Amino acid sequence: MAGTTTTTAVAASASSLNTDKLNFDKSLSFESLKRVVGEWNFHEGTKTGDALSRIPEGTEVVVTKEMELPAGVVALLPSSVKLICEAGTGYNNIDCEAAKQRGITVCNVPEYSxxxxxxxxxxxxxxxxxxxxxxxxxxxxxxxxxxxxxxxxxxxxxxxxxxxxxxxxxxxxxxxxxxxxxxxxxxxxxxxxxxxxxxxxxxxxxxxxxxxxxxxxxxxxxxxxxxxxxxxxxxxxxxxxxxxxxxxxxxxxxxxxxxxxxxxxxxxxxxxxxxxxxxxxxxxxxxxxxxxxxxxxxTPHIGWQRRESRQRLLDSVARNIEGYFRGDPQNVVN
The missing domain is CATH 3.40.50.720 (NAD(P)-binding Rossmann-like Domain)
Structure with missing residues (x-):
């Protein structure tokens, strides 16, 4: 697939909290994500109050889509979490300063749509x-x-x-x-x-x-x-x-x-x-x-939702994760 990464998957664990927000029609491929991280937990319907229960100790990467991660949640994330990827351009839903204080890198995808x-x-x-x-x-x-x-x-x-x-x-x-x-x-x-x-x-x-x-x-x-x-x-x-x-x-x-x-x-x-x-x-x-x-x-926030845009978004998240593990983080917002 064009735009996907071909590197060997890192022996790490990642959680995607509200995957259904992106793949609501079950049309997307997640292969680009699986190529960069060896273990994935794909969750659906996650609310802010559920986030911590779906990010177990040992998780290094968290992927969200327009889900609120306020300072109180960020403060209680497992110590293993090192990267939060917002699957989108806007990142006002994440308390980036709280993440920075915990040494957690936050990145977004600025141009997918x-x-x-x-x-x-x-x-x-x-x-x-x-x-x-x-x-x-x-x-x-x-x-x-x-x-x-x-x-x-x-x-x-x-x-x-x-x-x-x-x-x-x-x-x-x-x-x-x-x-x-x-x-x-x-x-x-x-x-x-x-x-x-x-x-x-x-x-x-x-x-x-x-x-x-x-x-x-x-x-x-x-x-x-x-x-x-x-x-x-x-x-x-x-x-x-x-x-x-x-x-x-x-x-x-x-x-x-x-x-x-x-x-x-x-x-x-x-x-x-x-x-x-x-x-x-x-x-x-x-x-x-x-x-x-x-x-x-x-209209119900459909501007970004074209299938091609959503696939491009997932592939861009994969590149952000790959860059982080390579020691060259991309699109860092904090």
């Missing part, structure tokens, strides 16, 4: 630009009302992307850069905001306020950390055009979700596409479900 997530962003853009969901919804059922829907847009927005502006918050990373590349194919102008003001080929680097005010689509591409948590709320939405759309495929916690709901409900912004939410799934009482009947496209 670049094309998949960028495609998800553009799927939102294309769908919002032609009111695709609302257009389909008005044809549900039969009768004269549906027949009339063929003759008019009935007030729904429908516009070309050429000449429109795509604003990428934190857009210098792999996914943001890919979105910029795709947007330019459609004739869109690209703005990015980041900590660095160095030039970015094919895009104009601007302040966040400038980006919000000028963009027709605002897409989030920054990590979730103590600086970005709840950093986008009413003040940001008030700066956006009333005709603009907000897209988030990064992390739900970056956005003040209730304030976004209010902006959508009041018409402060035209609409949104969310593949990530603060709580996944959102609570039954969440306003997101009602807004999904109006001007919100809501």
């Amino acid at each position: 670049t094309d998949a997530v960028a495609s998800m962003v553009m799927t939102f853009v294309l769908s919002l630009s032609c009111s695709l969901i609302q257009q389909q919804r008005k044809l549900w059922g039969r009768g004269s009302e549906n027949r009339e829907a063929w003759a008019t847009l009935q007030g729904l927005r429908h516009f070309e992307l050429a000449g429109k502006t795509m604003g990428l918050i934190g857009g210098r990373g792999a996914i943001g850069s890919k979105v910029g590349e795709m947007a330019r194919v459609f004739g869109m102008k690209v703005l990015i905001s980041s900590r660095s003001d160095r030039p970015c080929p094919g895009a104009e680097v601007v302040s966040l306020d400038d980006l919000l005010e000028r963009s027709d689509f605002v897409s989030v591409h920054c990590p979730l950390n103590h600086e970005t948590r709840s950093s986008l709320g009413t003040k940001a939405f008030e700066r956006m055009k009333r005709s603009a759309y907000f897209i988030n495929t990064a992390r739900g916690g970056i956005v003040c979700e209730e304030e976004l709901c209010e902006a959508l409900d009041s018409g402060l912004i035209a609409g949104a596409g969310l593949d990530v939410q603060v709580d996944e799934p959102p609570a039954e009482s969440s306003r997101l479900y009602d807004l999904a009947q109006k001007n919100l496209i809501l």
